[in-house]
Amino acid sequence: xxVMTQSPATLSVSPGKRATLxxxxxxxxxxxxxxxxxxxxxxxxxxxxxxxxxxxxxxARFSGSGSGTEFxxxxxxxxxxxxxxxxxxxxxxxxxxxxxxxxxxxxx
Amino acid sequence: QVQLVxxxxxxxxxGTSLRLSCTASGFPFTLYDMHWVRQAPGKGLxxxxxxxxxxxxxxxxxxxxxxxxxxxxxxxxxxxxxMNSLRAEDTAVYYCxxxxxxxxxxxxxxxxxxxxTMVTVSS
Numbered sequence: 001x002x003v004m005t006q007s008p009a010t011l012s013v014s015p016g017k018r019a020t021l022x023x024x025x026x027x028x029x030x031x032x033x034x035x036x037x038x039x040x041x042x043x044x045x046x047x048x049x050x051x052x053x054x055x056x057x058x059x060a061r062f063s064g065s066g067s068g069t070e071f072x073x074x075x076x077x078x079x080x081x082x083x084x085x086x087x088x089x090x091x092x093x094x095x096x097x098x099x100x101x102x103x104x105x106x107x108x
Numbered sequence: 109q110v111q112l113v114x115x116x117x118x119x120x121x122x123g124t125s126l127r128l129s130c131t132a133s134g135f136p137f138t139l140y141d142m143h144w145v146r147q148a149p150g151k152g153l154x155x156x157x158x159x160x161x162x163x164x165x166x167x168x169x170x171x172x173x174x175x176x177x178x179x180x181x182x183x184x185x186x187x188x189x190x191m192n193s194l195r196a197e198d199t200a201v202y203y204c205x206x207x208x209x210x211x212x213x214x215x216x217x218x219x220x221x222x223x224x225t226m227v228t229v230s231s
Contacts (some may be wrong), residue, residue: 038153043224044145044153044203044221046208064169091214092215093217094214096169099152099155
């Protein structure tokens with residue numbers, strides 16, 4: 001099983017600043033990496049797939065990068081609505097899809 | 109409007125069974141692989157099972173293999189999860205989710221999610 005490790009566990013960022021979240025895979029997953037946003041009390045929402053492609057309707061403030069085992073998602077100009085837990089997911093080793101444990105993004 | 113709606117959750121005792129349903133609307137259900145994903149209270153996401161659009165394949169997480177069964181009725185735009193021999197550790201919100209690409213047969217993330225249905229296993 002491919003283990004996905006996210007860091008940090010919690011990130012506190014001021015409005016208008018940039019937030020960078022990281023995800024590491026225990027083995028090479030090429031670019032088969034997705035990012036999800038889960039706001040309190042809601043279902044997850046797909047943000048990024050293919051490591052760097054924004055999903056339909058996702059703001060250009062969200063950008064993804066990386067390949068192989070190291071990945072990041074960056075949220076530029078943080079807004080209060082970005083308060084959420086962010087999960088990475090590998091879909092290279094299907095059907096054994098695995099998620100990271102999540103990064104909780106707090107707004108200072 | 110593209111939508112997934114889960115139902116069937118509830119409180120059950122350990123060792124018993126429960127069947128969840130996921131009804132789709134607003135897209136050609138018969139063309140998409142469908143998944144169940146669960147989230148224990150205060151925890152992260154865990155993929156549970158997938159069924160291909162043509163029902164030719166089904167796969168399960170090791171944690172539920174042999175106890176859960178995924179199925180679908182394409183004539184009713186509905187997917188199911190039959191959960192048997194339930195354990196306390198199966199307590200979670202269960203989400204159904206759609207593959208991003210039609211007829212994907214794997215290698216795709218999940219682009220549409222339902223609102224979830226809560227399953228509590230407790231004596």
